[in-house]
Amino acid sequence: MTRREVVNRFAFMEDKAASWVPWVSICTLLLVWEAVSRSPWVSALYLPPPSAIVAAGVDMAVSGELWTNLMASMGRIAAGYALGSIVGVLIGLALGFSAIAEAAGNPILYSLYPVPKIALLPLIILWLGIGEVSKITIITLGVFFPVAINTYAGVKNIDPLFVKVAVSFRANRLGVLRKVVLPGALPMIFAGLKLAAGTSLLLLVAAEMIAAKEGIGALILHYGDLMLTTKLMVGVVVLSLLGVLFNQAIHAIEQRVIPWKQ
Amino acid sequence: MQILIDGVSKSYMDSKQGAVLALDKISLTISENEFVVLVGPSGCGKSTLLNIVGGLLSPSGGHVFVEGLPEERDPAIGVVFQDVGLFPWRTVADNIAFGLEELGVAQPEKQARLARYIKMVGLEGFEHAYPHQLSGGMRQRAGIARALSIQPDLLLMDEPFSALDAQTRTLMQEELLRIWQATRVTTLYVTHNIQEAVYLADRVVVLSRRPGRIASILPIELPKFSRDKGENLPAFNRYAEEIWNLIRDDAQQALLEGADG
Numbered sequence A: 001m002t003r004r005e006v007v008n009r010f011a012f013m014e015d016k017a018a019s020w021v022p023w024v025s026i027c028t029l030l031l032v033w034e035a036v037s038r039s040p041w042v043s044a045l046y047l048p049p050p051s052a053i054v055a056a057g058v059d060m061a062v063s064g065e066l067w068t069n070l071m072a073s074m075g076r077i078a079a080g081y082a083l084g085s086i087v088g089v090l091i092g093l094a095l096g097f098s099a100i101a102e103a104a105g106n107p108i109l110y111s112l113y114p115v116p117k118i119a120l121l122p123l124i125i126l127w128l129g130i131g132e133v134s135k136i137t138i139i140t141l142g143v144f145f146p147v148a149i150n151t152y153a154g155v156k157n158i159d160p161l162f163v164k165v166a167v168s169f170r171a172n173r174l175g176v177l178r179k180v181v182l183p184g185a186l187p188m189i190f191a192g193l194k195l196a197a198g199t200s201l202l203l204l205v206a207a208e209m210i211a212a213k214e215g216i217g218a219l220i221l222h223y224g225d226l227m228l229t230t231k232l233m234v235g236v237v238v239l240s241l242l243g244v245l246f247n248q249a250i251h252a253i254e255q256r257v258i259p260w261k262q
Numbered sequence B: 001m002q003i004l005i006d007g008v009s010k011s012y013m014d015s016k017q018g019a020v021l022a023l024d025k026i027s028l029t030i031s032e033n034e035f036v037v038l039v040g041p042s043g044c045g046k047s048t049l050l051n052i053v054g055g056l057l058s059p060s061g062g063h064v065f066v067e068g069l070p071e072e073r074d075p076a077i078g079v080v081f082q083d084v085g086l087f088p089w090r091t092v093a094d095n096i097a098f099g100l101e102e103l104g105v106a107q108p109e110k111q112a113r114l115a116r117y118i119k120m121v122g123l124e125g126f127e128h129a130y131p132h133q134l135s136g137g138m139r140q141r142a143g144i145a146r147a148l149s150i151q152p153d154l155l156l157m158d159e160p161f162s163a164l165d166a167q168t169r170t171l172m173q174e175e176l177l178r179i180w181q182a183t184r185v186t187t188l189y190v191t192h193n194i195q196e197a198v199y200l201a202d203r204v205v206v207l208s209r210r211p212g213r214i215a216s217i218l219p220i221e222l223p224k225f226s227r228d229k230g231e232n233l234p235a236f237n238r239y240a241e242e243i244w245n246l247i248r249d250d251a252q253q254a255l256l257e258g259a260d261g
């Protein structure tokens, strides 16, 4: 009689990569990049090596140039993101919770949503000038739509049973909104906030490239015009780091606010 | 205090068949401290009636009255839903406290009641767990504690144990009787399980189907405990048999319609 052991063919679903894998992957990318840009076939003008970018970055940080530009960008993004997400959550809750608001607001929301917000930038500059207000406004707009639509979908997805339970225990409309609708929609709200983080960076750089003296977008455009690719790449790397940190921050807040999500 | 259900009808609009009469002139009185069980085949309108009595659905005709409340106020009604409906974003303790919050019960009293009802349903040690960390039976017990903690004038339960396995279900039924003995709260309990109905009820109300009407009302004249054991068993089985005969045809009909789609 032969004997064969039954093996778990589902085991790959539980595979976990070791914690060093991401670091090795990043380092490999950097090493390959370094090697390619130092090779005789590629000009450093087109692809500066990471080591040169880091050195330039340190220089620019020491001179304060990086700092002023970074602060200008961060200020704009913080203002636009905060404004857009607060208004987005409020409008999304209203649309999801009130039948009148839904009927009146939905057609407007869904007809404006597909417009790429960059297309509105010239118009907004025309209306609001080329100062800070127009830059913050375009970021606000870009953040508002994904947040509002996700919040709305989150409210609509709430199991009516939860509302029934709340009402059966004599919760009024405000109580239902605060204790059922808002917490129930939180996972979707955070999905919207994460989407909006990417959009806000995109619009920030676009706005700064059109008209700004300071800001990472302006810095990239400036060094691009001067063909100073290494310094340009410093700006790109800063944007990438900014994006990563932004997502990590939202993720950390999510973990705090939604401890019940397994 | 008693509940008077007076000629309650309910018709639902159906896209295919037009209006469907789910309940047809139901009249029933639930006395103070009485445990009434509503039993009937699937789709006979049990949940509909329970929701109307709980003020969660408007009847198409008729009224529900609460008579003889000690003071001028709305009755406190505790509902245990079939799917429990614990809020996933609240811990067990916060879920049970929900009704108390809405009643505006002061903090020390709230804590005292929480402790008492958590103990009553045997969930000590799980106060800070989230619903997804509980078993099905524990969730049901949390739902029962939530309904009891507001010290309701009327307790409504819609098939609270139907999702549980047979053993857990038996244990929960015993538990419910024990809790009920301690509180004696006026209760309307919905089930499609005949044994459960005979096991728990002071009176069993049998509903027929299409339209939902009261087919019969049976007072269960057995001691409240150990009904399905020893000398009580023959009478227990007679009651069950009697109810089964009342709903057999309806249940078969429901099955056929279900098969048709």
Ligand SMILES: Nc1ncnc2c1ncn2[C@@H]1O[C@H](COP(=O)(O)OP(=O)(O)OP(=O)(O)O)[C@@H](O)[C@H]1O
Pocket: B012, B013, B014, B020, B022, B040, B041, B042, B043, B044, B045, B046, B047, B048, B049, B192
């Ligand atoms: N929202 C609704 N819209 C239309 N018809 C409905 C609605 N709710 C219930 N019905 C119909 O009313 C009838 C009674 O439904 P109800 O849910 O009260 O039955 P039930 O006795 O609780 O059944 P079950 O034991 O399966 O839970 C059914 O025929 C059902 O199809």
Ligand SMILES: [Mg+2]
Pocket: B046, B047, B048
């Ligand atoms: Mg039902």
